[in-house]
Amino acid sequence: MNTTPRLPRLIEVRKNVLKQNDLLARALRERYREAGVFVVSIVSSPGSGKTTLLEKTLTQFRFECRVAALVGDLATDNDAARLARTEVPVKQITTGTVCHLEAAMIEHALEGWNLAALDCLFIENVGNLVCPSSYDLGEDLRLTLMSVTEGEDKPLKYPTIFNTADAAVITKIDLAAAVEFDSKAAYQNIQSVRPGMQVFELSAKSGQGMDEWLQFLRRMKEE
Ligand SMILES: Nc1nc2c(ncn2[C@@H]2O[C@H](COP(=O)(O)OP(=O)(O)OP(=O)(O)O)[C@@H](O)[C@H]2O)c(=O)[nH]1
Ligand SMILES: [Mg+2]
Numbered sequence: 001m002n003t004t005p006r007l008p009r010l011i012e013v014r015k016n017v018l019k020q021n022d023l024l025a026r027a028l029r030e031r032y033r034e035a036g037v038f039v040v041s042i043v044s045s046p047g048s049g050k051t052t053l054l055e056k057t058l059t060q061f062r063f064e065c066r067v068a069a070l071v072g073d074l075a076t077d078n079d080a081a082r083l084a085r086t087e088v089p090v091k092q093i094t095t096g097t098v099c100h101l102e103a104a105m106i107e108h109a110l111e112g113w114n115l116a117a118l119d120c121l122f123i124e125n126v127g128n129l130v131c132p133s134s135y136d137l138g139e140d141l142r143l144t145l146m147s148v149t150e151g152e153d154k155p156l157k158y159p160t161i162f163n164t165a166d167a168a169v170i171t172k173i174d175l176a177a178a179v180e181f182d183s184k185a186a187y188q189n190i191q192s193v194r195p196g197m198q199v200f201e202l203s204a205k206s207g208q209g210m211d212e213w214l215q216f217l218r219r220m221k222e223e
Pocket of ligand 1 (some may be wrong): 048049051053079124174206
């Protein structure tokens with residue numbers, strides 16, 4: 001017997017979840033604006049270097065402004081412990097089985113924090129090139145990272161995550177020669193998915209490209 005297909009109902013539920021997230025993200029954006037806090041989120045596949053880049057960024061930024069960080073992972077508070085070494089306020093969000101951060105998780109994590117006492121908030125998303133793209137967190141600036149060790153084709157395979165970002169960062173550039181990374185092809189792939197997108201190449205380990213990156217953040221924060 002041909003029963004009513006269930007798939008449309010599931011899609012409906014997902015739409016409602018996303019709509020709910022958008023409403024919360026809008027409220028968060030308004031709170032950030034009222035508090036005068038500049039919010040940056042970072043997304044990439046697992047291990048691309050989000051935490052390492054944040055460690056270096058926070059180490060510098062904490063002398064320039066009042067900065068804090070939220071970091072999402074399915075399990076462990078390893079990344080929060082790493083970021084806490086920079087001596088800025090940090091909170092880990094453990095998502096359990098959820099493969100991305102949602103606006104409600106940010107709202108919850110911010111409980112007890114006085115946003116007006118911050119100038120800049122960094123959010124590290126769960127390592128994933130798919131799910132985070134659908135969830136607005138109310139951030140001012142969203143960055144997608146890809147490391148040279150992942151291959152040049154990631155923008156073509158995961159276009160949505162690049163399309164929903166404001167800028168792309170190619171990380172671990174110190175390893176480019178070892179993995180025969182084709183920088184020109186990577187740029188072309190990013191541009192073909194998101195024409196005109198700003199791209200940074202850097203190594204949080206060697207420091208190469210870090211000045212341009214920090215300058216970009218400062219500029220965006222002032223805009
Ligand atoms: N050579 C080199 N290694 C790097 C660089 N950045 C990060 N790594 C290394 O890459 C590995 C993963 O870095 P993380 O910063 O933990 O990556 P992540 O994106 O935060 O990982 P998840 O939070 O698990 O998704 C670690 O062993 C880092 O030391 C870099 O610029 N150069
Ligand atoms: Mg991390």
